[in-house]
Amino acid sequence: MGKIYKYLLLDFFKTLILYFMILFFLISVIYFVRIAGLTSVMSLGFGDIFQIYFYYLPQIIMYTFPLTYFIALVVSLYNFSKDGEVLVLFTLGFSPKNVVLVYLLISFLVSLLLVFNSLIMMPLSEQASKNYIKIKKVESKIDIKSSELGQSIGSWNIFVKDKEGNIYKDILLFSSDYNNNEQLILAKSAKFKTESGGISLTLVDGNSFSMGKDFVQTSFDTLKLSYKDSKDQLQNKGIVQYWLDAKNSQYRAMWLCVYMLLSLFPFLSVMLAFCIGIVNIRVQRRNIALWIGLVIFVYYGIIFQISQVYPLYGGILFVSLFFLASSVIFQRMIIRRY
Numbered sequence: 001m002g003k004i005y006k007y008l009l010l011d012f013f014k015t016l017i018l019y020f021m022i023l024f025f026l027i028s029v030i031y032f033v034r035i036a037g038l039t040s041v042m043s044l045g046f047g048d049i050f051q052i053y054f055y056y057l058p059q060i061i062m063y064t065f066p067l068t069y070f071i072a073l074v075v076s077l078y079n080f081s082k083d084g085e086v087l088v089l090f091t092l093g094f095s096p097k098n099v100v101l102v103y104l105l106i107s108f109l110v111s112l113l114l115v116f117n118s119l120i121m122m123p124l125s126e127q128a129s130k131n132y133i134k135i136k137k138v139e140s141k142i143d144i145k146s147s148e149l150g151q152s153i154g155s156w157n158i159f160v161k162d163k164e165g166n167i168y169k170d171i172l173l174f175s176s177d178y179n180n181n182e183q184l185i186l187a188k189s190a191k192f193k194t195e196s197g198g199i200s201l202t203l204v205d206g207n208s209f210s211m212g213k214d215f216v217q218t219s220f221d222t223l224k225l226s227y228k229d230s231k232d233q234l235q236n237k238g239i240v241q242y243w244l245d246a247k248n249s250q251y252r253a254m255w256l257c258v259y260m261l262l263s264l265f266p267f268l269s270v271m272l273a274f275c276i277g278i279v280n281i282r283v284q285r286r287n288i289a290l291w292i293g294l295v296i297f298v299y300y301g302i303i304f305q306i307s308q309v310y311p312l313y314g315g316i317l318f319v320s321l322f323f324l325a326s327s328v329i330f331q332r333m334i335i336r337r338y
Contacts, residue, residue, distance in 0.1 A: 004089065005102055008080070012103075015079075016072035023064045031056050042136045055129035058121040062114065066265040069110065070273055071292055073103070077277025078288050086278050090338045097335065100274055107267040114263035122259065123242040131236075156225075167191055171203065173225075184209040187223070201225045246311075257311035261303040261318070268322050269295065271330035278334060 035052050038044060080086045161170035173185040187206030192199060203223045210216040246253040276291045306314035
């Protein structure tokens with residue numbers, strides 16, 4: 001008996017890996033194109049592109065694995081049906097209930113892993129990707145070239161005579177927004193640094209001129225200027241706080257509902273997969289692609305609608321009704337026949 005279950009599951013996992021790799025590759029291409037589009041607003045190397053892609057992996061898995069799991073299960077069962085193996089299995093005394101329980105157990109464990117991915121990995125990767133992109137945007141702002149006019153950071157216009165590595169020589173900064181006065185700073189050298197989503201500039205050996213009602217000149221050995229944009233602040237919320245925001249944020253509550261229901265799809269769809277994939281090939285003809293598409297369309301369409309209106313109670317009610325409906329259909333189409 002154990003060898004038969006092993007045979008069934010081995011074929012299923014082979015199909016799952018094949019389908020998952022195909023869909024994963026297609027979605028990855030879309031994400032690479034999306035990431036490459038960021039090069040229009042910031043400087044990104046190949047290493048940066050792959051690092052951002054790595055941060056998107058939990059999201060890609062969430063969008064691809066539940067789909068491929070259901071599709072692979074239906075296809076695997078249908079192939080067994082075409083070869084007559086399912087009928088032989090039931091004829092030998094294997095109960096459909098026992099067979100489906102094995103798949104339900106495995107699917108439950110898979111859904112638990114997807115829940116972990118949703119609740120733990122996705123918040124961490126989302127914040128990490130946003131922070132990394134913000135840092136790269138900030139770094140792109142400090143790509144100051146020597147002997148070139150029209151360069152600026154924030155309200156400061158910058159001119160640099162020479163550059164050696166990351167050290168700027170003979171730097172000039174001018175701003176007309178400094179406390180409603182014009183501000184001019186001259187320094188022999190300077191160095192930029194990114195910190196907490198902002199930019200700091202340390203100037204060495206220079207003079208500062210404030211030109212307003214009064215003219216003020218100040219000499220300095222070291223002067224540090226900081227520029228931070230509120231929209232560029234890095235996100236460092238903990239996982240608990242991230243999801244607690246769902247109490248006050250409709251957007252966060254919606255995606256919490258969507259991710260949880262997507263995570264449960266492998267478990268909830270097992271009995272429907274049996275109903276679609278198991279057929280008596282001699283007397284039945286079934287377009288499984290049509291039924292797969294219909295189940296996915298209904299499930300995904302409803303969860304996205306529910307998550308926007310009643311994300312908490314609607315999600316719980318939907319899971320209960322979907323599982324109940326699947327059980328009734330499984331009872332009528334499989335248990336009664338086999």
